[in-house]
Every structure is written in C-alpha cells, then in structure tokens.
Amino acid sequence: MITSKLRPILERFRFEEKVELIPPSPCHWWTAGFCKAGYGKFAMTVAPGAYITCHSHRVAYELYIGPIPKGMHVCHKCDNRLCVNPDHLSLATMTYIGGKRGRV
C-alpha cells in the first residue's frame, strides 16, 4: 500500500520519467501528453485511483521550487511551453502575462 508520505516521491519519479534533456538545449523537455495550447500535461495522483490533470510546468514549479501562490501563474522565461526546467520558470501575475502575449 502506498502511504501519503511515499506518494509525493513516486509522483516525482513518474514526472521525471517523462522529461528528457536534449543537448545543446538548456530546456528540460516534457515528452508525454500536451494540451491544445502546447503545454505539457501530467496526471497527478491525488488519492489511490484518483488523478487530476495539471500543466507539467506548474507541476515542475511546485516539485522543485515550491507552492504557487494563489492568483499567480507560472511563466516560461525560455518561451518553450514544453520546458519543465525549474531555472526557466518564474511566477507572474495575469496582468504581466497579458503584456507579454504568448510568452507564458
């Protein structure tokens, strides 16, 4: 039986299985499913047999950096929507994103 303490470790392992490094690109490429907008998708286990689908870059932010504050969005500094490299992710408000158009 998977305990609640073990589940985050297994989720991180499952997440990292879907990421590839493709030198010379500094990005960490999401290789599993993606949505129509081009962002990676990850089915996160929230309880035994229960999943929620999340954008992979948001999952990467929470796995490697920390919780995403309410109302904030995770942006790609590298403009690669399939990138999950935590060094390429940053938080932004919707107002900031609206000003950049398409660079989230």
Ligand SMILES: [Zn+2]
């Ligand atoms: Zn990147």
